[in-house]
Amino acid sequence: MLEFNDTTEKKKVAELYSHEAEELAQVLAKRDQLPYIDLSKFAINTDALRLIPEEEARAANITAFKITGRNLFLATLSAANPKVQTIIKELGEKNFIPNVYVCSTASLNRAWERYAEISKSARTTAGVIDISDEGINELLAQCQDLPSIKKLLEKEYAIVNQEGGVSNLLEIILAGGITTNASDIHVEPQETEVRMRYRLDGVLHDVSIFDHKLYQQLLSRVKLISGLKLNIKASAQDGRMSIHINGQEIEIRTSILPGAYGESIVLRILNPEAIQVTFETLGIEPHLFKIVDREITKPNGMVLLTGPTGSGKTTTLYSFLRKVNDPGTKIITIEDPIEYHLKGINQTQVNPEKNYTFLSGLRSTLRQDPDIIMVGEIRDKETAKIAINASLTGHLVFSTLHTNNAPGTIPRLIDLEINPKIIDAALNIAMAQRLVRLLCPVCKKAETPTAEEAKLLQGVADSIKLKRPEMATPEVGQIYRPVGCPACNETGYKGRQGIFEAILIDQAVSELMVKNPNERDIKIAARGQGILDMRQDGILKVLQGTTSLEELARVVDLNEEIL
Secondary structure, eight states: OOOOOHHHHHHHHHHHHHHHHHHHHHHHHOOOOOOOOGGGGSOOOHHTTTTSSSHHHHHHHHHEHHHHHHHTEEEETTTTTTTHHHHHHHHHHTEEEEEEOOHHHHHHHHTTTTTHTTTTOOOTTTTTOOOOOOHHHHHHHHHSSOOOOOOHHHHHHHHHHOOOOHHHHHHHHHHHHHHHOOOOEEEOOOSOOOOEEEEETEEEEEEEEEOOHHHHHHHHHHHHTTTOOOOOOSSOEEEEOOOOOTEEEEEEEEEEEOSSSSSEEEEOOOOOEOOOOOGGGOOOOOOHHHHHHHHHHSEEEEEEEOOOSSSSHHHHHHHHHHHHHOTTOOOOEEEEEEOOOTTTEEEEEGGHOOOOHHHHHHHHTTTOOOSEESSOOOOOOOHHHHHHHHHHOOOEEEEEEEOOOOOOTHHHHHHOOOHHHHHHEEEEEEEEEEEEEEEEEOOOOOOOOHHHHHHHHHHHHHHHHHOTTTTTOOTTEEEEEEOGGGTTTTTTTTEEEEEEEEEEOOOOHHHHHHTTTOHHHHHHHHHHOOOOOOHHHHHHHHHHTOOOOHHHHHHOOOTTTOO
C-alpha cells in the first residue's frame, strides 16, 4: 500500500512556491530595470527599518533594510506603485539617497517581522548606548551579584529566542559588569556553545553559556554600536561605545578577534570610579611612600613604572598626576589610548595613522612648555632618549617600561642605548608593581599556616628585619584564607591593592651602572636603601590579613632566592 508523508509533501510544495515567488521577483526586477534582492540572505538594519512606519510600509509593500551614511537601501514588490513613489520622494526630501531593489513577498515579510524589535530598542547611534535613568537604575538594582545576573540573563535569553531583539540583553550584560565592578566582559564562541565571563579583580569568572544563534545577534549589535564593520569577520577590529548612567558617561572599549568558532568579543569597561584611587590609598608601604612622595614632587627628573599589562600602572600614574596637579603646573600626557579623562590636564592620544606616535608626540609636547609630561610607554630607544633629555632640561617625566621588576629597569635602559651616566642624572626612581586581590572582610577565615608555609613566611619575615631592623613585623602565627559569600560573589575576595618595590639611584647603584650590571647585582647594591621587594611587601600584607598566601603566589615567585 502506497503511503504519503503529509509533512514532507507540504514542505516540498512550500519550497516550490517560494522558488517560484523568487523567480517572479527576478522577472519583475528585469522588467523595471532594477536590481533583484533576496532579503533572507541579508541582516535587516532596524535603524533603516524605522525610517518608514510599519503601517505605511505594509500598505505600500516596501521596506528599508540598510543604511550607510545618507545611502538608504529599499526593497519593494513594484517601484511603479504610487505609494512607493511617494515614500521615495519623501525620503529624498530628507536628504537620503534611495537605492531601490525588487524583492518577493517573503522577503518583505521577513523584514516587517523586525518591526517587533523597534519597540524594544532605542535608535542606535554608533558609539552610544543611551538608556533612561529609570531603565538603567532598574537594571542596576536587579544585577547586584553573579547569581542574580545569571537569573536575569536566562530570562532574557528566552525572550530573545521567542521575540528577537538583543538590545535589552546587551544592556543587562553591561549593567551586570558595572555593578560587579568587572574590568572586562569576555564573550567567547566555542564549538557547540558560547561562553561569557566577567573579569573580577583581575580573575575571569564564568557568568553564562548560550547558543551560537543568540551570539550572532549579540555580535551584530555590539559591532553596530561600536562603529565596526558588520561584514568583516576575518580581521580584528577595535571600537568604542559609551553608556550614560545617571548623568555619568562610562566608556567601553570593544575588541573583536576572529577565532576558530567565531569572533571573540572583549568589552573593557572604563568606569571613572575605578580610578578614583588616590596616591595615599594605593597601598604603598610607609617607608616607600615617603620616598615616592618626595621623588614625584621634584621639579625635574624621571619616574618609571614597570609591570605587566593589567598590573595597575595606569591607575598609579594617574594618582601621581592628581597629586602633583595644581593651577600653576602645566601637565601634558601622551597615551595609547586615553583611558580616563583627568580635569585640568592636557591629554593627547597617539595616532600612528596620522604619524602621531609616542616619539613624535613627545617632540611636539616639548614645544608646549610643559612642567610635567606623562608618556604612556617607552617602547624604543628614540623615545627613551628624548624622554631622558626632557627630564634633564627642567621637566618631570612619568612613564612606563617593560621589565619584570624594578632592578630590571636599569639594564633595560642600557639595552636601549642610554648612557649609564645619563641614567644616573635623569632617573629619580624606578618602581615595579603587581595587583593582589584583597580578602573579603566579611568571610575571610583565620588559620594556622602549614609547616611549609610557616617556614616560607618566617624566612621572608627575617629578611625584612635584616633590611629594616626598626620595622615591627607581624608574628607568623596565623594567616587568613578566602571563603566566599554573597558580598564577594562567592570568590572570597573583594577589591585589589598594589604590592610595590623600587630602586633609587644612590651612590652604590650609580657606581655599579657603568659595569653593565644584571638585575641580581642591582638588587644587592640597593639593599641599603631599606626598600622592600614585591615578595616582602606581599608577605607583609599576608601577615596583616590583607590578602592570602595563595593570591600572592599567583602574582609573584615566592620561592625566589632571598637577597
